[in-house]
Amino acid sequence: MTELQNATDFRGLNEECGLFGVWGLPEAAQTTFYGMHALQHRGQEGAGIVSNDNGRLWQHRGLGLLSDVFRNPEKIASLKGSSAIGHVRYATAGTHGIENIQPYLVHFNDYQIALAHNGNITNALTLRKQLEDTGSIFQSSSDSEILLHLIRRSHQNSMKEKIAESLRQLHGGFAFLLLTPDALFAALDPHGFRPFCIGKLPGGQYVVASETAALNMTDAEFVRDVQPGELITINDQGMQIDHYTNNVTLNIDAMEYIYFARPDSTIYGVNVHIARKHMGRCLAREQPVSGANIVVGVPNSSLSAAQGYAEEAGLPNEMGLVKNQYIARTFIQPNQDKRERAVRMKLSAIKEVVNGKSIVLVDDSIVRGTTSMYIIHMLKDAGAKEVHVRIASPAFKYPSFYGVDMQTTNELMAANHSLEEMTEMIQADSLAFLSVQGLVDSINLKTPYNGDGLTTAYFDGHYPSPIYDYQSSLQDKVDAGLVNFDPEPIAVMPEIFSIRKGI
Template sequence: MSAELEDIHEECGIFGVWGHPDAARLTYFGLHALQHRGQEGAGIVSNDGGHLIGHRGLGLLTQVFHDEKDIEKLRGDRAIGHVRYATAGSGGLDNIQPFVFRFHDGDMALCHNGNLTNCQSLRRALEDDGAIFHSNSDTEVLMHLIRRSVRGTFVDKLKEALNTVHGGFAYLIMTEHEMVGALDPNGFRPLSLGRMKNGAYVLASETCALDVVGAELVRNIRPGEIVIVNDDGYRVVQYTGLTQLSICSMEFIYFARPDSDIYGVNVHTARKRMGARLAQEAPADADMVIGVPNSSLSAASGYAETIGLPNEMGLIKNQYIARTFIQPTQELREQGVRMKLSAVRSVVKGKRVVVLDDSIVRGTTSKYIVSLLREAGAAEVHMRISSPPLKYPCFYGIDISTTKELIAAKKSVDEIRDYIGADSLAFLSLDGLIESIGLNADAPYGGLCVAYFNGDYPTTLDDYEPAFLASLTEEDRQRLPRFARDVSEYNGNEYQVTTDFE
């Protein structure tokens, strides 16, 4: 993927199946399709007649499940699984999901995609009330809330817990008798329900995982919904009416696989439209268009078709370079980029090239790409970015927690152009992004969360709000009335462990 060659990371992917005789193996294949969403760890929990059996570990899926016995021991016709990239909670086996909980009245397993904005406050309150946590992941908070609820049924307990946590979440829960999925009131993360030919039901973060296992899409899980799957089929219940679709725009820009559909919009098609719109907004006098592999190739195709230039393969990504987790110096970071990306000298030499990328985070990779192409003999290098400038942090499950490393938060477009050494630089407009994706939902920004670009967050920021307020400029405060108050006026951390969901 591109996005400054993985400077941004998404938290995880989830997959579950109910009613297939080889459930664990099917879950493995589903998670393999979602490997791009998390590469630090993986796990699968199967359900064998009500007994939950788990296997998890650090590394890629193939490293965690490196022996046939790892799958064979996961018996049963029901399973859930998870691939992880850490945003909340540190690395280490304790934070690898799904988590398994053994209770006197039955086992449960839980995994989560997203980030809770009020996790710290809830965790403090729960610990003060005697709760013992086994990880420092925000995922575990939900199970403590469920178990502390005095509601009569599991679904009612879950409803209460879901109304207590805030932020972005797609949960997948396995009980002895049911598989349950739940989505936050804004639907920041995608979650889809599919059905296989044998009648088995599948829940997955992306539809590409449904395709891999031969499942047909039944429906997208909507904001504020719980889907309950058991031997009788599935049913959907609403746990809150206070919903507003705000799906993460980065799913379309970068994270999701191009063969996935999100709320009926194909990701490749959306990216191609972004490139086409960018060609209209910021044409370049050049000889060819090249995309930064892999997630920018669709946008490059749209840009080239619209502007009437050949779409060439001028950059090659080495698909077999392992991710580098230890990068203590800038020199090593740049070396990691050099290992991942090469220029095709015979294609770009003497040519004026337009380079399509999906985002600029720190600017380090963009600077290197421009330098790489110039070293290969490119006469001119024009950078075009198929999203608006990234200026604000994300609090819903993407690894952009502060503004200090976002170059667009500190520099103008011209200053960024000078820093990366390009002949010209242009970003897609916010309206261009929204219209290109084309969700057209009856919600602000057409149903997208675009807070990374304009600071307009669709929810309160809870524990993160004081630090965010402190980072705002006076101009931001004037433009964002909700954040106009002074930091000293903020009176956060006032959360109840339980709330009424009626």
């Protein structure tokens, strides 16, 4: 491991969550509940809803799945009002208590405000210290709460101006929903890391959601994607679109297409299932397997890529693995022990399908390698002759700072081992990954912004925005003589050194 990789091993307050909001609809909380069901895959640790009843905000939140938190129908019925926002949480760091479950609801002496957040504020440590040093008292360990403190401290006249001023102080990847007695606000970071879209219900009411699948669930017609740097106001007068900054690009997180988003969602005009199928086709061209009998996809997020691989390779696409649909996704379990237990509980091999076969096993990614190792062992126990692993994404070599649970290079198998070592560790007969260019071409995002519109930092180290708190921590180690750098890794991530090194 390089000195640079060692220096990046720290924990942040990251999240990858789901948001839903609606304005001007009777029984808004019930519709929000339905919309959040379509987003449950984005977070399974906790859920909450805040409603607006004639200017008074009401809240219910709890730990667990949405169906657990709102198991009692009276909980939804108590959230009266014609507007609401909801949140499902996936915590990747920090504490996992009720205090971090959103939406947050705060009561000031002159107004109430609720907040739901998806993403990660990369300068959170700096901002939090500044706020605490000047008297702010935080109730949670999440970076999301910072925006509420900034809004309260703003001296701007209107709520919209307060929010805009506060957003300009944040860096990183974030989508926010804010509910006040008078309006619903939606904001996206200047790089558009997180998916965010707006729909309209048959009655003309606007809804905002993390994915278009939630629009479909609530019978809302897609209107538009929220664009980078936008602050959108929805109230009784309709929808107004403003920009809190004009310094924008589009760098949607490639992991949305690879893993996180539902296959029936469309992000910036690209359907997720079709993108994944193209990834599989490209993978078959780049990394063919000689003598294979069948293609088996790891359910569920890899099935689209497996279909594409099989069609391109001219091989049968078989159901060699069956998933217990009532088990949570392993990647978004909060710790390694729970991930390993979930793998053993959720998958089983069909012996009659895989016995004696040379298998192309298509998966969407390898992060820590634990899941792949268990699946290969399972297939070979069921009689598979060979298991050739093909990954429909590039190798994860760099940590994420924008809201995905890959925060340290210690966790990333490809950052610490060669391809040969990885192959041996997971006990595969061969292992190969999709190229970065193959990923970009497969998604084929059409964007009016410069570049390809994607964040591929996990694979190539090119971070679209400076990583401020990381940068300060890293530079302190450099100044103290604890870390040395050679030119190559500095060139890979130039933004990290842009301020204090002058590069």
